[in-house]
Amino acid sequence: MPEGDTIFRAARTLHTALAGQVVTRFETQYAQIARVHHDAPITGRTVERVTARGKHLLMAFSGVGGRQSAADDQSRRLRVDGPMVLRTHMLMSGSWHIYRTGEPWQRSPVSARIVVGTAGFVAVAFAVPVAEFVEAAAMEDAPALARLGPDVLAADFDVDRAVARLAVSTRPTVAEALLDQTAVAGIGNVYKSELLFLATLWPFTPPADVPVASWLRLLRNARTLLQANVVDPRETGVVTYRGMRRTTGRSNPAERLYVYGRQGEPCRTCGTPIQFRHHGEHNRSTYWCPTCQPAPSAAP
Template sequence: MPEGDTIYWAARALQRTIGGKVVTGFETGLAKLARVDDDSPLVGRVVEKVESRGKWLLIYFSGDLILVTHMLMSGSWHLYRVGEKWKMGRSRMRVVIRTEDWEAVAFNVPIAEFYTARSLERSSQVPKLGPDILSDEFTVEGGVARLTAYGRENPNAEIGVVLLNQRVMAGLGNVYKSEVAFAAGVNPFRAMRTITEREMERMVDFAQRYMKANVAEGTGAGIVTTSGNRQTTHAMNREERLWVYRRQGQECRRCGVAVMMRKQGVQVRSTYWCPECQPMR
């Protein structure tokens, strides 16, 4: 399930391999992208930079053209040496960006659009993102300010839903939502009006700490576009890497009480928590 850390890894890997390189080939299975390529061919353009913004990945080409993709639940970017066999079938291919040495392939990507710098500013989604937790400019104070402001306007919103709101803070997904709330000792179903400033500080701090730890150099092998298995505990055993996510009915790693799960929000996302460590106040 792609979250902000997965997109960060993908952007970093793409930047290292195709960043600064000339595009020698472009393919797509999406008609709207093909039309742009027909009118303004990508071949010959330079990949100026690749960056992540929350769960969005942006590839900037010379000549003021930006490819914006979102993975949703099933999309992924892969990197292959030219001529190397793909790990997924061609029917799942949505975009191929080829340079002299590399092929960047987007599989099962549900959202892919070309923009100019100006049209991207007018986009209804990307420019309205909250601060990216993985950006160098992100601070705990800034994250708390965003939560506070949102809570003031939406006092009855559940904190578990708010943590997933990309317009408040960008990057957190369903795994980190449950893990961050647990680490901070906050019940994810509590209303924003009940959340204290100290609890907000703890959640934002854990969010930044966990996500940065999972994209740190050395947490993957070679040039990869996925961070693999996330980890929020300090356990060496990969089966014990998370506190509560997907551990419904199992013993809490802190108190021994059974972890619970309930669907939450209009998107009906699974939320995991410990009723003892995260009491409803």
């Protein structure tokens, strides 16, 4: 599943290509989205911005304005005629691509779920499983967004509020609590294992047993690492990570992560073989060093 840094970079790329441009082409395989397009076409609107919220990608369109509607359908049409936001979530398989108009696509059109075209670019949502239109004025009340915890990459990230939510998590383990987007948004499976290693925490510790200082360390490291992986090369003049997520800061691609995906390999700190376990509601994978992240003596 794409993590917060991946969605942030995707949103930034789409915003750079599409913001301020008039939509000349809009296609979708989703009936609910097609219905909005039929009632108040997306073509002719302007893409105002593309942003990320946790693992959600939000594409905002202007209203169409001045549209006349049949009296018996007017109230519904007036709502969809206003500014709209297309919310998508990638889950495990989805991705957004951006192409110059006329450029061949890298994936089959069969898997294209949404196509947004302008004079110069075409944005394609391939295999995106979750998509809906939300009225811009009501976006903050949309259930999928309203229940999100503080976004690690948000400019106004509230670390204390995130700690408060995590500290009372009902998830069985700290590893599962970090993946709960209602507690804190943007952390995914890779960062979860990496952050727990850096905090020297056993991944299966109950959230109630995690000291506040450890929660703070986890979240401050999360913000630092995610921000490092979304640095805009136009701002720095240097492409640091070249699209490959890194947590170690090392230039060698083979040494870019501490524990994730390294089952049986030596810990970069102490040499102990890295361990691996599937667990939790969604059977997610967790990697850890049993020496650097020791279990309590009574733990299994």
